[in-house]
Amino acid sequence: MSDEDELPTGDSTTEVLVTVMPLGADIVVRTGESLMAAAQRQGYFWPTRCRGQALCTACLFEVVPGSENSFGPVEDPEQAALISLAEFQARRDRPLRLGCQAHPLRPARVFKRGVKTAEAPRRPTGFWG
Ligand code: FES
Numbered sequence: 001m002s003d004e005d006e007l008p009t010g011d012s013t014t015e016v017l018v019t020v021m022p023l024g025a026d027i028v029v030r031t032g033e034s035l036m037a038a039a040q041r042q043g044y045f046w047p048t049r050c051r052g053q054a055l056c057t058a059c060l061f062e063v064v065p066g067s068e069n070s071f072g073p074v075e076d077p078e079q080a081a082l083i084s085l086a087e088f089q090a091r092r093d094r095p096l097r098l099g100c101q102a103h104p105l106r107p108a109r110v111f112k113r114g115v116k117t118a119e120a121p122r123r124p125t126g127f128w129g
Helices: 035-041 076-083 086-090
Strands: 015-021 025-030 060-063 096-098 108-111
Touching: 015 035, 025 035, 076 086, 076 096
Parallel strands: 015 108
Antiparallel strands: 015 025, 060 096, 060 108
């Protein structure tokens, strides 16, 4: 086997792709980056009021079936925010996560209304845009 035959050892494991529906945006998320931060870095608008402090829950998204194990664990700040939404969560079929706190570890599909391209008009939004 020559050097040219070796498999690439680049940093392909440092990025994962997350598809955000209904927009259909493919967000490249770097290791240690939240989904919302990655979307903003790539020019998307992601609803937020507290700018990623786990206080407003405006960044909330649904995890699409099949992607439940694609995210890192819920840490204390996110858990505190999600507890405040327990009644809302009980009426949903899909798990909820905060876009500003959830760190994708594997490719995933999520549902989040209100995510927009940089060119789209922006209005104040609630949970679901
Ligand atoms: S941006 Fe406010 S809770 Fe995530």
